[in-house]
Structure formats: C-alpha cells, structure tokens
Amino acid sequence: MAAKSKSSYLAGFLVLPAAAVVVLAMIVPLGYAVVMSLFDFAPGKETAGVFVGLHYYAAFFQDHVALKSLLVTLIFTAAALGLELAIGIGMAVVLAGLPDRLSRILRAVYSMPLLVSPIIVGLIWRYLYDPTFGLVYQWLKAFGLEHFGGLSKPGTALFCVIVADVWQTTPFILLVVTSGLTTVPHEVYEAARIDGAGFWRTLFRITLPMIGKVILLVTLIRGTDAFRVFDIIYALTGGGPANSTLSLSIYAFKQGFEQYRMGYAMAISLITMLVLILLFAPLVKRSSYMEQS
C-alpha cells in the first residue's frame, strides 16, 4: 500500500513538468482571453480596460458584418474542405496505382505548394488573378471567358480564394492519405480482384473504409485549420470586395488592430473557437471511439 502511494507520488511528480507546460501554454492564455473579452480596451492598454461583461458576445449576434463573416467562413470551410478531400483522396488513390517511381516523382511535384507560406501563396495568386498582369486571365481569354469576375466581384472572389487554398493544401491531404493507403494489405485487393470487383467498388467498399481513420484525422486537422483561415485571404483580398471574403479571423484582426477594440476581437476569436468545437467535436468523439474499437 505504502509502496503504491509512493510510486503514484513519483508519477505525479514526473508528470508535473508536462502538466505545467499545458497549464502555462494553453489554459492560462485561454483564460486570459476569456477574461479580456469581458473588457473594453485598446492594444497595449490592458490596464485601462473597462468591464463590459458579456456585451461583446451579445454585440456579435447583432453585428451584421460579424454574422456575414461567420457565413463566409462556413462556406469557405465547407467548400475548401470538400474539394481538398475529394481531390486529395482521388489523387492519392490514382498515384498509388501508378508505377512506383512515377508516382513518387508526381507526389513530390504535387507537394510543392505545401512548402510555400500561405501569405506568399496569397501574393502569388493575387498576381495570377490580376486581369491586367496575371496568367489566369490570359488563359480565360483563350476560352472567351475574360469577363469572369475573379477577385474583383463579390460573387466570385470567395471562389477564387478557395481555388488558391485548394491549390496549396490539397497536397497535405494527398500525403497523409498516401501514408494511410500503405497500411491497407495487398491481399485484400487481390481477393477483391479475384471476386471481380471493379475500380469504384474497390474504392468505396475497401479502400475508403480501411483508411477511414486517416480521412477522419485529415478532416479534423484541415477543417479546423480552414475555419481559422487568415493569411491567404489577407494577402489575396484583405476581406474585400465589399466584405465578400471577410473571414472571422480577419474580422477579429481588423477589430483588434485597426479599430483598437481588443475586447471585441477576443470575443470574436472565442466565438470562432466555440463554433469550431460545435462543428468538430462529434468528429473528435468519433475518432476516439474508433481508437477504442
């Protein structure tokens, strides 16, 4: 008995540094953000804050720009994530079927965009999309589509941002799914082939279910990432035209650092986090359930 409690003390002691890191690096800043979201203060003037309670949380739901940015963020996340998953998984499966050497080279080529920082991706695409200087419009002209709105029209700007984001982050899905595919035993495919299953049947009945965990994981990582999108939009459009690409993170940034309303910026960030939890908690739960099973 005595020995047991001694060892559990030791265990507790050994866990202490890790626990301290978690508390200091995660819980304290989060707690600080929660507290500061209840105050009205400008950047660098925390001490001069005025307590306003839950005012900013209520203000968020009456602020039509904030609600629009929530909608923009949801559309962006759904569209970008959907496209990235479809293309990423599709490419991974196709590449896995190619000869080894070729697939390795192609995979490396396709992974390039992943290594560029999002802000640079934004700048690159801003010039690509430019109707006067850019490549995209030169191609579109060849098809008689030069009247495409691009980044200049509210109706098409978000779509253009999504395309740039898909270009950059699909390789991430491709890489992770590829590593997932290597875990599927060959025998299963051979058995399926002998049983006469075609490409689609094999894909939907064998491949996808067997790498379900991996897909769940990339959906979680990419989804939460997409919902917090900032840099690529900031570089491409700055949230315009007419707020049509204003994401929650950009709106929070503008409130905090351009309008000096740090309390509101904190509240928007926390609301972003809450929506994220609502959206992705079921997935996390499912992934831990799969872990157990």
Added chain:
Amino acid sequence: MKTKKLRLALILASAALLSACGSNGNGADSSSSASPAASGGSGSSGSGGGKVTLTISRWAGPHADDQKEMLKQFEQETGITVKMDDVDYAQLQQKQTLNLSNKTGEYDLVWAQEIWIPEYIKNGYLLPIDDYVKDDSLNPKDFDFADYNPNLIKIVTADGKLYGLPTFIQLPIMVYNKDMLQAEGLTPPKTWDETLAVAKHFHDKGTGIALPAKQGQAAVDVFTSLVRSNGGDYYGTDGKLNLSGQANVEAARFWKDLNAVAMNGSATWHYDEVTKAVQSGQAPIGLTVSGQVGSLEDQANSSVAGKIGYAPLPYSKQPFGTLSVWNWCVAADSKHPKEAYELAAWLTSKETEKAMSLKDGQMPGRQSLFSDPELSAKYPFFPAVGEAMKQADTQPLSADAPKLMDGLATALSAIAVGNTDPQAALAQVQQDMASASGQ
C-alpha cells in the same frame, strides 16, 4: 520498405523545394515591401564628443540610414552626440508609448505619425516648443518658421501650443502618361469631369484609369480628398457625423463613375499595383501615392521615366489633399529639451530637408522646397505635391475615426464593384456608426 523509400523521396523533394521556394518567397516579399520596415543597422553614430547625448526614436530602414549620415554633420556643428534608436515600424508606437508614459527619460526626440499626435499631447508626453521656436540661438540660420506648411503646423498644434515640427509627408496624387494622352489628342485632366472624360476615352480603347479601389485605406484616402474637394466633410458643422450630405454623396457618385471606366482589376488594386500599371506603360492615367511615384522616374526600372505628368487628385471645386505626416516632437521627460529642439529645428531646416530629399526623394514639410529648381529637376512630381498640399488635411483623428475608415473602406469597395447605390452605401455606414456608438 516501400514507406521508407517514399519517406526518403519526400525528404529529398522537400529539401529541393525548400530552397526553390525560399527564393520565391523572398522575391514576392521584396516586391510588396511598401512599409518603412526593413531592419537597418543600429545605434549611434559616434563623433563630436560633446557633453550632451541625445537619443532619438524613429523607424528603421534606408531612410533612417540616410538620416544617420546627415546627423554626423549636426554632431560636428554642435558637439552634441546623437544616438538613434531605430526600430521596426510595427513596434515603434508601442516602444515610444512605453517610454513616454513611464517617464523613463530615454528619448529626447521622437518621430511621431499624425494619428498618434492627439493622444501623445493629451497624455502629456510632448513638450510645447513655442518658446524655443522664438529663440534664434536654437534655430539654424535662415530658419523661417513661416515656411513650414501651415496645414502641417495645424496638426501639431493643440490649444494654441506647438508640439512638433513636421517633415516627411505623403499624400495621394494623380499621374498620367503625357505621351499616351498626347497621342490621343487629350489634355491632362484636372477636374472630376475632365478626368472622367479622359478615363472613358481610354476605357473605350481597352484600358482606363488605374485606381487603388481594393477594400482598404488607400481608397478611403482618395475618397476623403474627393469629398473635401467638393466642399464636403464627414462631420457636420455641429461636429456630428453627416455622411449623407449632398457633397459627400456627389463624391461617392463620382467614385462609382470613375470605377466604371477603370482598368480591369482596379477593384483589387492598392497603390502598389496602380504604380506598377503606370510604370509598365499599361495605364495611361492613375491615382497613386506620392511616396511611390519616385519609382516612375527610375531610369533603370521604368519604361515611362520622363514621360509622366503629375497633378493633385481630381477635384470638383478646388484640389484637396489627404495628408499623412511624420513629426519631430520633443519628449516632455527629456533631460535636454533645448538641445532636442535644436536637433528638431536642424533636421527640419530647409538646408537639411533639401539634402535629405536629394538623397532619397523624401517629401519635406517645407513649402519652399516644392518649387526648388534643383529638386523639381530631379523629381518632376515635387510641384504637383506642393500644389496638392496647399489645401490639405489629415483624415479625421477622432476616437471613432478607425471605425469610420473601416466602414468607408467597405462602402467604397461595394460602390466600386457596382454592388450598391452610393447614397445607400453612405447611409449604411452612417447607420452602422450610430448603432456602434449606441452600443
């Protein structure tokens, strides 16, 4: 085995790509560096050996490095040593505020942007310098206080007291390609109607006017000039916000009309892209900012050097500039206020300002230099900037100004892309501002 190979291939590919993308990133970075950030060498230029050492605070970069060279001359002339604490622009205000609010006495002279000035004065960070201005022993020869642009002096004056000396100004101006206009038999426009006519002429031929119509501050700065040139203002005579005034709505309509004859892509452009469009010879006419037009005259990189004409922004009744200006202000907690003022007066004297302008094209707060033949020969845009400064003011500096700027940026973007009626857009901003102040 297979995963191992895959991993190896990926690592190799990553390594190769990292190097490729590294250079890519740098390229994109340097092309977009419009802010006065880039880090420069640090510290003091030590000569002189006088008893007094002044510490001055400003942003780092090539301009700071040029200034350090100039300061050596001041040290030689006066025996006062000057230490420059040049920090990144992004940290400058915070560092100044920390030192000034804690009365550390660290800074004798601070370089402050117009938007910081009201708060600095309100918090008692700055020393009134009226008595020093009158003391000829502290001023350089041929000082001529009346030569500072009065619009700039207004910005550093509060309750009848003077808190700084202005230098390094910036404001939006109009640029046009003289050859392209001449080839079409057009004369350089000045007013709204003339500008619209010229822009429409070129728009019919496939180009148009290059505008900084991206949702952001550039569009708001241009618009503020348009409003004021039409006798309008964001605030009524009673000090209350009045965006829907007739003059403001007319300016918004002009903004809409101008965007209808703008170059393709203007709705996503900031000043940088406008300047580039003019520099590459694609845009016959454009609205950009004075700090960038030097690149149009750069023989090495500009295909239009020597062919560009400059004018104040298009106006309805009279030209009106939207000013941004940096000021040398003596810190209230300086241990050597007299010497600090002496340095400010020296730095903003006609002679020093001219030398700085000749070095890097910076635009001074001294009116006489805009008609200086030597400067105008080197920088053909100087007279236009001087003209635009005759009637000029900053954006509103009130507490709710940042929110107003943001609201206007959104509205102007919506107007530019034809998404909304100008009057309705301004009314919407007015309404949002009212509900925000009621919150």
